[in-house]
Amino acid sequence: MARRFVLPQRARASVEIAFDKELNPQQLAVVRCSAGPKLVIAGAGSGKTRTLTYRVAYLLEQGVPPGAILLVTFTNKAAREMMRRVGDLTRVEPHHIWGGTFHSVGARLLRRHAQVLGYDDSFSILDEGDQRDVLRLCMTDLEVPVEQRRFPSPRVLAGLLSLHANTRVPLDDLLAGRYARFLDWVETIHEIAARYQARKRAANAMDYDDLLRGWLALLQEHPEVARRCREQFGHILVDEYQDTNIVQAEIVEAMAGEGEVGNLMVVGDDSQSIYAFRGANYDNILKFPERNPGTEVFRLEANYRSTPPILALTNASIHHNRLQFDKTLEARRSDGMPPALVACSYPAQEAAFVAERILQLRDEGIELGEIAILYRAHAHRLAVETMLLRYDIPYEVRGGLRFFEQAHIKDVVAHLRLMHNPRDEVAFRRVALLQAGIGNVTAERIWRQVGARSADAGALIEALAGPEVLAVLPGKAKAGWPAFVATLREVRGAEDEPEVAIRGILEAWYHDYVAAKFDNFESRVEDLEQLAIFAAQYDSLSGLLEELLLLGELYGQDVGGRAAAADDDSSVVLSTIHQAKGLEWHAVFIIHLLEGFFPSPRALDEPGGEEEERRIFYVAMTRARDELYLSYPIIRPGGYGSAVVQQPSRFLQELPEELLETWQLEEEVGAELGAGEARPAAADPNVDAAVEADPNVDPVWDDDQPLGEPWAH
DNA sequence: TTAAGCTTTCTTTTT
């Protein structure tokens, strides 16, 4: 017996906010703007988040109910952070505001309205791994004669289909262009695409792209739902608009209604658009005014973050791009050291430089958490990571394998998924294949037995325990089967307590399985323990599942003690540039700035690729508040003692020399690298330099640097 | 039919 008691939404903006004292005139204009479509071009460090936060606070103060505000951000974390700040400002309970990524908001709306699209509201969300699993099944369905000629792998197929979904470029065009090597297979690929859609539907499952397409379909094909959405959300604010794709732009515009409703504000910086590879369309922001007549454009160009020398450099860099809104960031800070250009001889030396300089900064009183090392691709971090370990400098790596994508996490979660959505064939196969004696063939047979009557988790369990399934089981699998079914029962019984469900799975058998299967089983068990603790916050399987799949920034190290500990016990951040977006540090090291690595050669094949890569470089540099170090190793050791001399990145070569200070590295004679005291900056003529750059020749574009003997160590 | 062992590929970026 339960009684529903609805707490009304009340704007309780009891605190008067002194908007004009807290904001500059440009920001204030945005915060107080009237109705009508708005485009805010907010340069790096211009107080974009602050402005958005105050805008929301302003709306609340004007009496807009929190539930009428939709705030779409790039990560769920960003949304949460912004709402927390709004809460601090206004004392309005901010959780009534709808906030999150496109995917998470889409998922929320789709849960409400899944039926009109022919889905059940318990639909599963498929991540990339699941997507590949489904595609592999589709290939088996169609009996693709893989041996004959090269057929795209599930991974490549997933990429192709996703690009198609996010850019709307017809499959045939993609197959004629970027995927031309598969032209022979056009027909089969079309069949697989159709099959893939059908299989997802049968499994009551949506992939990431479906969350967007489904949301748009709600708006475009179901006027009643669309009307309700528009009525509910009087104010839509979208952050990081430069990274939206076509589908997202259409969603935004459809949510806002046809022109007459002037409630749409999009904020972004075209110079920081770095997600074209996954379908982000630069035109969304460039052409927003055209698409939305009457758009008022605001510009935030005062930079509060970086020192003037850093800003001069970033401005100089981005001006090499042609396709963009014309803007120049103005420094609001004074002084500052010039950005450093550090030519190193080989990766270990670059790493040693970074480590030594970090030690110096720490001695100067800079917290380690105020220092970041950024790189284009994860692989570039290796030398630096090794060196930080050797120097005993605490660090945390952002990114890498996502927590949820690790096999042991997915295994456990698949149990929950199956009980939440009993039609989820991918989840079923995953758990079934874990049982001893069951492989692909048996799993397929079992599913054929039970698939039809699996609309309900209880019915599914009964079917799995039934005689038809037992008849199919090979002898080897019979012993463990009852325990498996019992575990599923237990999970189902703990529908409201995901933590209990997870511990049940572990205790029943998965703990032993992990111990037997993985050599690093302790750390995996620890992960699972963290998963259970994390799950304790949720009182439903669906809540937990959604969070796990859509919480992009949840990584292995974040879940457990590390993130919590990181606050007091600060550590240097190692991150890809993409993941560093929106963050800032006192000192930033950008490493591995080499031709052939940055810009990434693959990106250069794409039209506009170089400009996109330059924007990535721009994003990296603009993360720095006070100190910026640009470094590269000029020699890469090849195999068998050989070495390759490399060029510094073209993005360095094109920079005006006078905006950079060239640092020359010298190594002390006889000093073991890392054990002695390297002196990065001070030039000591008595020291026999392993690397020396002629001070009269700019080292950046000098091909004939003395190489020394870097690998003598 | 399964599972272990061996080879290949991957790495540009992520919801």
Added chain:
DNA sequence: GAAAGCTTAA
């Protein structure tokens, strides 16, 4: 330097 995919033995 891992994880997926293929081959082969049982």
